[in-house]
Amino acid sequence: MMNMDYINVIDNFVETVSTPILVIDDRSYVISSNKAAVDLLGSDFKGRHFYVAIRQPLIINLVENAFNGNESKKGNFYKTVSGVERTYEVTTKNSRELKIVSLSFYDTTDVIQANQMRRDFVANVSHELKSPLTSILGFIETLSGVIKSNPLKAKEFLRVMERESLRMSSLIDDLLGLSRVEAAEKQLPTEEVNLGDIMREVLEILTPTAAKRNISINYVQDASDPLIMGDYSQVVQVFTNLLQNAIKYGGDGKKIKVIMNSTEYHKALLTTGYKVSFEDTGIGIEEHHLARLTERFYRVDNHRSRNEGGTGLGLSIVKHIMARHNGRLLIESDPGNGSVFSVIFPNRIN
Ligand SMILES: Nc1ncnc2c1ncn2[C@@H]1O[C@H](COP(=O)(O)OP(=O)(O)OP(=O)(O)O)[C@@H](O)[C@H]1O
Ligand SMILES: [Mg+2]
Structure with missing residues (x-):
């Protein structure tokens, strides 16, 4: 059990942190939380067991491990905020001296989403380039077989290859154009x-x-x-x-x-x-x-x-x-x- 003065200091301190933060004592009770944490979790849970505030097993494990070791550990906490599922990276940190563990929440939703968009983009570009290329490669192979025996057919294959190459080239032009426009948008x-x-x-x-x-x-x-x-x-x-x-x-x-x-x-x-x-x-x-x-x-x-x-x-x-x-x-x-x-x-x- 901690001295009231200390708790007062901690209360004032956590309020200077802008991301959500919870402070838990060695009995696993919440002793302090800032406004950002109250907004996120819906209540300050002060004086209550932290299980009440956070029921996700991964985070419970994280806190328990933090009391057993010094190292800071991270885990994800999920919460739906105004209809959107958000992901918070939770970091625990142990102070042996004060016999407390702090739990801070960092909202990584936008970073995760940006990464997803980048992956989708790369997948789309690769797919768009891959299909004409596969078709060109196929025609080259067939072309070498018919070039002498059937020059007319060969000409037709060349036309397809030209069309597919033009498609790839226009896709690349569009992509370059898009990135140029984006760069100059401001x-x-x-x-x-x-x-x-x-x-x-x-x-x-x-x-x-x-x-x-x-x-x-x-x-x-x-x-x-x-x-x-x-x-x-x-x-x-x-x-x-x-x-x-x-x-x-x-x-x-x-x-x-x-x-x-x-x-x-x-x-x-x-x-x-x-x-x-x-x-x-x-x-x-x-x-x-x-x-x-x-x-x-x-x-x-x-x-x-x-x-x-x-x-x-x-x-x-x-x-x-x-x-x-x-x-x-x-x-x-x-x-x-x-x-x-x-x-x-x-x-x-x-
Ligand atoms: N005037 C239109 N009438 C009907 N559908 C349209 C019209 N303009 C665009 N679309 C639809 O919107 C889609 C997107 O148009 P957009 O111009 O972005 O791409 P695109 O024409 O398919 O390819 P790109 O312009 O890159 O060569 C088109 O694939 C088409 O389905
Ligand atoms: Mg178009």
Whole structure:
């Protein structure tokens, strides 16, 4: 049993620690806890056996071991906080002199989640590169067998190999682009760019692709060319991605409408800006997919998108670029009837 003065000192001391901390005496009673621990465990449990505060066997073992040795040990404690399961790394530390053990909780949920995301990312990239590569390797093997006997077949194999190589190369370009955009996301663009010029350039590049599919693009621009503070090549990427998607998923023989609006107030921005919309009359997207479209590698229909050479990175790149421009990407869709992808750029700040 410890002197009351000591406990007072300990009470005051633990309150200076911002992470949750419990102090347990050699009878296994909680003698002190800070506010962070009360918030985490729901009560201060002062004067009560620590089993009452923590029922997880691993942590109970940890405390018991701590009383038997000097070494600090760690273990995980799990707790659902506002609907989210959180993981805390618990460290025990023994003071032989004071005959106490301290238990501190360090929230590692975000670190674990970030690691998981990195692993998923690497797995996705590897998978995306692996399948075209496997196909190329297979064709090379077959090719060497038929190159003399069947030159026509050989030519066909070469075409497949070219297509698969291009897919890998475009995936790598997208990945590099994404990491460049992410790295620069905190820096506002400093050049003045003309959205009309950019749109005309993108339309010129993609009109032949659309024509091959019998798709007509109708471009409507309200008022004069908008000037914004932007990054020219990034805005080109945004328009290209959205128009390419409208072509790829809008359906052959259908119509695409591109509208560049004049400046108006946008609630999504809380200020005035220019909205550019890409409307297609294609398959559309069901509501439950909408929120996930900007996730890396997310595709509604993997098979269809892959056939189009897509990797599911386009919209995540668009989202990052719009964030850098202090703008927004809005997606609306009516399944079966088409989709509207809009980007809003804030007006140039003078
Ligand atoms: N206009 C659209 N209509 C219907 N579905 C769309 C449209 N635009 C995008 N999608 C869906 O959203 C998914 C993600 O689009 P995103 O542009 O990120 O990737 P992608 O086009 O598959 O590949 P990438 O752009 O990297 O070549 C697509 O796979 C497709 O399923
Ligand atoms: Mg795309």
